[in-house]
Amino acid sequence: MNRLLCLLSLWLASSLHAGSRPNIIFILADDYGWGDPACYGHPYAKTPNIDRLAREGTRFTQFYATGVTCCPARTGLMTGKRPATFAKYPASFGFGDRVTVTELMKKAGYATGHFGKWHIGPSMTPGTYGIDVIGSDEENAAPKPVDGGKDTRVYDNAIAFVEKHKDVPFCMNVWGHITHHPVDPTQKFVDEFASLKVKDADFSDYQREKLDAVRKHGGDVDDAMRRFLGEAFSMDQDIGRLLAKLDELKLTENTLVVFNSDQGPSSPQDVLRERNAKNAAKKPLAAKKARLAHHLLGYAGPHVRGGKHGDYEGGVRVPFIVRWPRKVPAGRVDTQSVLSGTDWLPTLCAITGVPFNATDFDGGNVAAVFWSKIHERTQPMFWKVNSEKSDPAMRWQSWKLHIPHRARGTWKSTISPKTLASVKIWRLPAS
Template sequence: MKLFLLATLALTLSLSCGAADKPNIIFILADDFGWGDPHCYGHPYAQTPNLDKLAADGTRFTKFHATGVTCCPARTGLMTGKFPATFQKYPASFGFGTRVTITELLKKNGYATGHFGKWHIGTVLEPGTYGIDVIGSDQGTSGKHRQSDDGRGRDAPMYDQAISFIEKHKGEPFYVNIWDHISHHPIHPTQAVLDAFGPLELDESKFTPVMQEKFALCKKLGGDPAAHLRAFLADVKSMDAEIGRLLQKLDELGLRKNTLVVFSSDQGAAPLRDTEGADAKPRKKNKGPAGSDIDEMRLNAMGYAGPNFRGGKHTDLEGGVCVPFIARWPAKVPAGRVDDQSVISGADWLPSLCSITGISISAADFDGEDSSKALLGGVHVRTKPLFWKTSSERSDPTLLLENWKLHGSHRRNGEVTLYDLATDPGEKVNLAEKQPDVLKRLTEQLATWTATLPKTYEHGDDKGD
């Protein structure tokens, strides 16, 4: 009897310790939010005190890469650990098919799962989709001009829902996606949100020449860069305020210590128009909320790639795919740390969380790799290349391996460019002719990968966002 009681006690302790070791996980994903848009990443005018505090209490990563250059592909990598171009059917229209998701794996491992905000990963939103218990009611592609009527920002309702979910499931491990509409078009903050940000006197010299070109384009298209930047940053500040409210709730519920909170973006900052460049043609005038002009609102797309990068959304230059990534987990993720060595990817999210939560998976089934060592204070050295390609048969692929970035071309006589990101993060000096051995090696790896991809793609009604 004594031995039986001891064995029973040991089993009980083992089970309770296992449950206690499962962290709560909250993943906050901004939309079209550039590497340089938070204050803690160097923006001269951003008001993001809660993101800054999250970074001070955790680790800020400088080499995190999204898996796509538009909204659905980036979310596909995060949810499935697979590169988006490997899906023959576009997930925004058809879902993930037979691919397993991180929410399904966590649900089977005892997690309550919730998703609030933007979706864009299929047409089915019923409870249980991808193993998600609760899918918030605020869906849609870009927010559809939604505005809060209580002086808060447009994303406040999804944070209300997420906080209610957390309060309900505070006694068990939970996983929550909070996928913001901010800072996706249409950016149209209310007067209350603008007032909360305050005035802005713009000194363009505080920004890089690349951003100064964006200001110049804004002026050419009839806009005032200071006013449009203020609208953008006011929208961002309203998101930061909701993040602060969420973090405060974790403290009130006693959940801070055992909750991994991560903030990132789906891709880099959006251009002022659907195509970049000073020759962008004006759009047909349409009226937005409160009588505002849609063209005027598009000039509010004042996201910033930061001091080193060029490019943005729709491009696989670093300004389009290298995005903010901040992680906080007290006593697990080092506080006040900046990791500028680990090259990590949205495709790593699934295998990394599986490692942290003790879920067994086959690494060969995923394009990402376990980079949890970086989250927990070490340095992650990649063993797999990162690849980008849109879901179009003839789109140009890109590869990142070690410090080398290769932009391939499917066009006859199309330019192939090779950059050394260690010395040229802005991808300005093409080394294709000067590094023939590197070019050959990477070209072969890129060709091997593209040969495995679908020969045709099916998009359905969703062409991308």
């Protein structure tokens, strides 16, 4: 069956390539939870443009980031390799001789661009990883426009790139900073939620722990939720501007747009980490508490726990939407296919007809899922943060395994009964 699906996806890719290659836009949010968009079930969010992508494309419920912090997640997307296969931290040392998706697209004749957050190497000069135009982090970090959001300048640059390259195939990363802390939206976006009153019963038990953490540390839950949702709404509005530009230039039907997040939202424990940050003493305590409360309220969804910095489902299962009119089925929700960020590079190569060696990558070509087939994953997925005492985790089929850091050596000979009893294995919900 897997071989048949692979042959089908390659045939579809070659037939698509024979016509016109699609433009590629990969939108990556930051710390945006599986349950944060309205189309994934958030009870209060206003995300009409993200919802439009889901309505006009396919929404996946079992897509996994390759890391629980910014660089590892981006590493999997860019290289198709697990972060643990790199000897040095890519944010500081780059990807070395590993090929990237943008290099492959550039060699295939695509104009390439990257706007927004980087965090994948020390150099941002044009040509790095085959990218023609790289937005400036300094520019993106500048004060936001009076009527815009934190990522408005990122989307301004992305829109300008589309306008300039409208007559040639282009491949572009749009990696925003929202909803990474600090959460500080322009007031007009907060006002969209002026009447909002949070009801704990509208959320999962785990999310209620976050609400309690906000209250414990002196935050106003209603104000915090309004500000978090306002920040996300500003991102959605900028996404809408980008989609409108595609419509205006008549590029919509030949542009594959992906919406994704680098990892899940913050956990209740993150408020404690931030309180102990080195710069905590530089800020008035009340302001510090308020900022942390706003940072805390991303939603991982109704069935999971955990968040950023951890490899429970809330940290690694993230939203993933693909739209390509007349190619990717509209309004479809795939609750069965288990996908990884490492799959993006080989899948995009297959769709665009770019040659690649499958054995060079940890992910695989899953293009068939874009055409409504179900992908049965045969290889397990692994996670571990860059800390000697962190707990490793893996997913195989519909099972998740977490091993406490005390476990060392082989299972049969060195793990004590007490440690073995603390190993967690459970069956995961599909959606």
